[in-house]
Amino acid sequence: MGSGASPITRLPIRLAPDPSRVIARKFLPGDDDRIRRLIERVLRLSDAQVEHMLAQLEQRFASRHRNATEMVANHYDAIEPYVPQPHKLDVRRQLLIGSYFTMEYAIESAALFNPSMVPARDQTGLPTGSTRFAMSLRATGEGHISSIVFRRGVVDADNNIEIEPASPYCRLLEVIDDAPQDKESFRQKLFDMGMYGPHTEFVVNALKAQFTIGELNRAIRDLRISPTDPAAVAEAAETMIWLARSNYQLLLPEDADLSEVVIFPHSETESHGIEDARFVNFTDDDGSPYYYGTYTAYNGYRIMPQLFEIDEALRVKVSTIHGRFAQNKGMALFPRKIGGKYTMISRLDNENLFLMQSDQLYSWNEAKRIQEPKYPWEFVQIGNCGSPLETEAGWLLLTHGVGPMRQYCIGATLLSRDNPAEVIGQTREPLLEPEEDERSGYVPNVVYSCGGMIHHETLIIPYAMSDMYTGFAKARLQDVLALCRD
Numbered sequence: 001m002g003s004g005a006s007p008i009t010r011l012p013i014r015l016a017p018d019p020s021r022v023i024a025r026k027f028l029p030g031d032d033d034r035i036r037r038l039i040e041r042v043l044r045l046s047d048a049q050v051e052h053m054l055a056q057l058e059q060r061f062a063s064r065h066r067n068a069t070e071m072v073a074n075h076y077d078a079i080e081p082y083v084p085q086p087h088k089l090d091v092r093r094q095l096l097i098g099s100y101f102t103m104e105y106a107i108e109s110a111a112l113f114n115p116s117m118v119p120a121r122d123q124t125g126l127p128t129g130s131t132r133f134a135m136s137l138r139a140t141g142e143g144h145i146s147s148i149v150f151r152r153g154v155v156d157a158d159n160n161i162e163i164e165p166a167s168p169y170c171r172l173l174e175v176i177d178d179a180p181q182d183k184e185s186f187r188q189k190l191f192d193m194g195m196y197g198p199h200t201e202f203v204v205n206a207l208k209a210q211f212t213i214g215e216l217n218r219a220i221r222d223l224r225i226s227p228t229d230p231a232a233v234a235e236a237a238e239t240m241i242w243l244a245r246s247n248y249q250l251l252l253p254e255d256a257d258l259s260e261v262v263i264f265p266h267s268e269t270e271s272h273g274i275e276d277a278r279f280v281n282f283t284d285d286d287g288s289p290y291y292y293g294t295y296t297a298y299n300g301y302r303i304m305p306q307l308f309e310i311d312e313a314l315r316v317k318v319s320t321i322h323g324r325f326a327q328n329k330g331m332a333l334f335p336r337k338i339g340g341k342y343t344m345i346s347r348l349d350n351e352n353l354f355l356m357q358s359d360q361l362y363s364w365n366e367a368k369r370i371q372e373p374k375y376p377w378e379f380v381q382i383g384n385c386g387s388p389l390e391t392e393a394g395w396l397l398l399t400h401g402v403g404p405m406r407q408y409c410i411g412a413t414l415l416s417r418d419n420p421a422e423v424i425g426q427t428r429e430p431l432l433e434p435e436e437d438e439r440s441g442y443v444p445n446v447v448y449s450c451g452g453m454i455h456h457e458t459l460i461i462p463y464a465m466s467d468m469y470t471g472f473a474k475a476r477l478q479d480v481l482a483l484c485r486d
Contacts, residue, residue: 007479008431008461013161015137015151015470019109022064023172023262024071026078027103035082035101042097043084050096057099064104066169066260072098074174107147107170107262108139111442113464116279116386116451120152121289129157131455134258135462136277136293137470138450140442146273148263148295159458161472166259173316175266178212179249185319186211188363189243192322199223199236213244242268243320246297246304250316263308263316265297272300277308278332278450280387285337294321294331294344305331307362323364325356330383332451335390338420345384345397353382353399353413355421370421371413377403377430378411385410386451388420389459393481395420398461400448401430408446409433410463414484425484432463432473441466 029038045053062068076098080086083097117135126132132154139149149170153163187204190196196204206219220237246269252261265274277295284290293308305326309317321331325348334343341357344364348354353371358364373379378401385398395415400408409430416422432447439445444466452461457477464470 006429006431007475007483008473009475010435011161011472011474013163013472014465015112015115015163017108017110017112017139017468018166019106020168021108021139021149021166021170022104022106023170023264024065024068024075024102025105025172025264026075027101028079029101032082035079038100039079039083039097042093042100045093045096050093054092054096054099057096061104064169066171069095071172072102074098075101106141107149107264109141110144111140111468112137112149113140113467113470114138114276114448114450115462115464115470116277116293116449117453117460117462118279118281118291118451119453121291126154127156129456131155133453134279136279136450138274138276138464139262140273144273145265146275146298147265148274148277148293150258150261152258155455155460157456159455159460159474161460164259167257169257169260170262171253171256171260172262172264173250173252176249176251176315178214180210180212181244181247183207183209183211185362186243186247189320189322190240192324192326192363193239193243195236195239197232197236199229199233200240203236203240213241216240216244245269246306246318246320248318250318252310252316266318267297269299269304269306269320270297273298274306276329276450278330278384278386279308280333280335280451282333283336285340292333294333296329303329305329319362321362321364323358323362325354325364325367331356332384332387334388334395334420338418343420345388347381347383351381353384368421370415371423371426373401374426375401375428377401377407377409377433379403380406385449385461388415389452389454390417391454391477391481393485394424396454396459396477396481396484398431398449398452399426405445407434408448410447410449410461412480412484414481427480427483429483431475431480431483432461434466438465438469438471441468443467 076094115137117133120132120134135151140146203219246267275296277293279293282290282292291310297304297306305321331346344356346354354367355370356367380402382401388395388397397413399411410432411427413426414424446466449463459475461473
């Protein structure tokens with residue numbers, strides 16, 4: 001690497017993965033016959049055995065979950081169709097059966113990394129000059145399954161950072177059953193996927209303007225009644241169900257501490273992980289505020305860009321991003337429209353940076369390449385490190401570059417405020433490169449961020465160390481801007 005002096009100061013804060021933070025997941029040990037055999041074994045237990053086992057379970061697990069009984073009851077409800085004469089069972093035996101179909105999952109046993117931070121909506125009760133922030137992180141556990149978790153903290157008037165202690169509980173957000181979906185958006189997504197044909201058109205035309213997955217399934221059953229091409233009908237049905245399940249809503253409990261919230265993979269699209277959320281405080285043209293977060297869904301074979309939206313009703317809406325240029329990883333939304341259009345930074349070709357614009361938040365068909373690898377520390381590829389930050393000098397975009405030995409470093413690029421397709425300049429050397437104690441981890445020789453923030457003319461960067469830990473760094477904003485203009 002080069003010898004240029006970096007204005008960055010590392011802070012003595014490190015967030016490490018905590019294997020004691022667990023969620024309760026549904027556990028299915030095998031096929032239908034095995035599920036029935038397991039239930040029959042529990043049914044043969046005496047009432048005294050049931051009570052003894054439940055007492056042991058409550059002693060061991062109630063303190064690890066805020067709502068343990070409710071979660072186990074939900075898992076019983078999911079397998080009740082396999083239970084013979086369920087109406088004859090008392091609640092205690094139902095709970096014991098449910099416990100056999102429940103497992104703990106340590107969400108961050110392997111890693112806690114790739115952070116993104118934004119100012120929090122609630123700024124009450126703070127000293128003058130302080131800002132409360134919300135931070136998302138990628139948590140990785142057994143099987144390298146990634147979920148999104150959160151922390152809160154405060155930056156004080158002197159730019160010191162304090163992270164609030166995490167709650168001892170974790171709460172898995174549940175899907176809102178049959179949340180409505182938009183028919184025309186669904187139609188457009190099928191078209192963009194190249195799957196809009198006679199069979200899908202038949203089903204979509206039968207749907208209401210706002211439809212549920214239950215209504216979609218009924219329309220698909222009507223299609224199956226007299227198919228002229230059974231194979232084509234089956235493919236169309238599978239695609240529509242897959243797409244509908246990839247778009248869903250979650251509900252944030254009003255009483256949940258933010259650090260308790262876990263967004264875990266729910267759809268087939270995300271079955272192997274939700275990766276690298278880039279959160280942004282977005283302000284619409286009418287002044288309305290939104291939390292958006294772009295992320296990568298991974299199913300073990302392919303990736304798909306997706307988008308979170310958190311509204312005032314504490315609902316998390318998860319949607320697929322579609323369009324000709326909705327591809328690859330690392331899509332980051334600007335915090336406001338530019339020229340009347342939604343705008344994103346992305347990396348369509350796994351090598352260069354692109355600017356994308358659209359009239360619609362979920363459909364992206366316009367892109368322009370704006371930056372290529374230029375300096376040795378980024379010769380392999382470049383990408384963004386979160387949403388651009390607006391300054392008087394222009395849009396400050398944190399970037400990552402991949403160099404020799406697949407080492408990841410963090411730099412910065414300055415884009416024009418009025419025309420962000422215009423690159424004003426970039427740092428010749430990295431702002432951050434892995435130091436010796438940051439080089440070892442799940443993926444060695446990596447520093448990486450999914451988004452920083454500006455506070456009192458100071459750039460604050462939360463960053464991952466070798467895909468395992470999270471640290472913080474800061475720099476005078478004007479020093480970073482000066483390096484981008486050299």
